[in-house]
Amino acid sequence: MVHHRPHSAAGPPPEFGTDLHLELHGPGLRAGLTDALRQAVRTGRLAPSSRLPASRSLAADLGVSRNTVVESYAELVAEGWLTAQQGSGTRVATRVPEPHRAAPDAPRAKPDEHRPRYGLLTGAPDLANFPRTQWLIAARRALTAAPHDAFGYGDARGRMELRTALADYLARARGVYAGPERIVICSGFHHGLALMAQALRVRRVRAVAVEAYGLDLYRDLLRNAGLYTPPLYVDESGARIDDLARLRGVGAVLLTPAHQYPTGVALCPERRTAAVDWARGTGGLLLEDDYDGEFRYDRQPVGALQGLDPQRVVYFGSVSKSLAPGVRLGWMVL
Ligand SMILES: Cc1ncc(COP(=O)(O)O)c(C=O)c1O
Structure with missing residues (x-):
């Protein structure tokens, strides 16, 4: 100096x-x-x-x-x-x-200095709990066994090994019925919904009903894809499925049946049946966002809506709650 x-x-x-x-x-x-x-x-x-x-x-x-x-x-x-x-x-x-430009010789803030000690935001898994050791062991095992073609572009739906494992897991844990050929790997619900919005537009769907309370993010995504998003109101039994009859031109409904986000209510059995009846009667699709279906604290396990009618329900899952959002791994069951 x-x-x-x-x-x-x-x-x-x-x-x-x-x-x-x-x-x-x-x-x-x-x-x-x-x-x-x-x-x-x-x-x-x-x-x-x-x-x-x-x-x-x-x-x-x-x-x-x-x-x-x-x-x-x-x-x-x-x-x-x-x-x-x-x-x-x-x-x-x-x-x-x-x-x-920074203030002259300003003391550099240490990255952790201003971070709150407890994160009370809803919807965030405990990132400190990420199973690093198991992940490493699994990654090592998969890398060791993977054939060379696993590193190519491969099937756009994702590796067959993963889809087969998922088909098994989803049937066991969530009552979702589908063979691996109907599973598509994506980088989370957000990505899956974006792909679905495109597919719906191609099928000439004009409107997707969305729960009246929810993340603007997903409503905006659908709107940006050129879809109308009429709201479906929610009460203590979940989304008011009967109101669908009054909404015109709706070709699909986006639902969070296991835990409505953000109210947390589960879609009651009568409304689950009513939703499937609506889909069968109109030829519409139910888009099931099962983002945290693995978790329950206060009630009996509720299986996925998809199990009621795999032909009319598109099921979306994600590891963003069960592992960590940074993994960016999700799936659609079509
Ligand atoms: C309602 C809802 N759906 C889905 C997700 C998961 O989205 P992704 O898989 O894109 O991380 C979240 C995450 O916060 C959510 O709140």
Whole structure:
């Protein structure tokens, strides 16, 4: 580190502070000086409009040739960091790109310093509980056994091994009935719904009823795909399926039957049957978002709606609650 004490403090404010700390590094002296000056401007240590020392005095202070300083200044003028005007010397430009400037020597916040100790947001799994060891063991086993073609593009629906394992798991854990040929792997519910919205548009569906309370994200996704999203109101027995009869032109309904999000109510048995009846009667589809169907705290397990009529229900699942959202793994059962 080189401490430079400017000789000429004359001139209009703002001026240099007492010390200009330049850290010279890099392949050559000139490049090092240029880097250090750029960094000083970027971090705000050299304030906009402040005057730089004359090249001769800075060169003397740093023990470098005057040419080195002149060339370095010229480069920074060309890049827009400094300005050079006859009579007023070399100054820091007044308009330095904002995002790069920080308060001079501001203490760096440690990443965890301001983080709350407890996360009480709804819907987030405990990320500290991610089963790292089991995941590593499973990944190692899968990588060891995987044939070369597992690293190719493969089947757009996902690897057969995964779809077979899922078909088994979903039948066992959620009462979902489908062979692996009807399962499509996607990167979470969000991705699955986006694919489904496209498919519905191709089938000339114009409107998808959505539960009146829910995440705007999914409603917006459907709207952005060009679909109307009439609301279906929710009471203590879940979505009011009977209201579907009054909604015109609805070709599909997006439901969270296991736990309505965010109220948490389960769709009652009569309404499950009514939903399937509506789908059969109109040729519509039920889109079952089973994002957290594996979890229950206060009631008997409720199997997936899909089991009632695999022909009329598109089932969506995700590991975002059971493992972690960062895994970005989900599935559709078509
Ligand atoms: C209602 C609902 N559905 C689905 C999901 C899961 O979405 P993804 O699988 O895209 O992470 C969430 C996650 O918060 C959710 O709240």
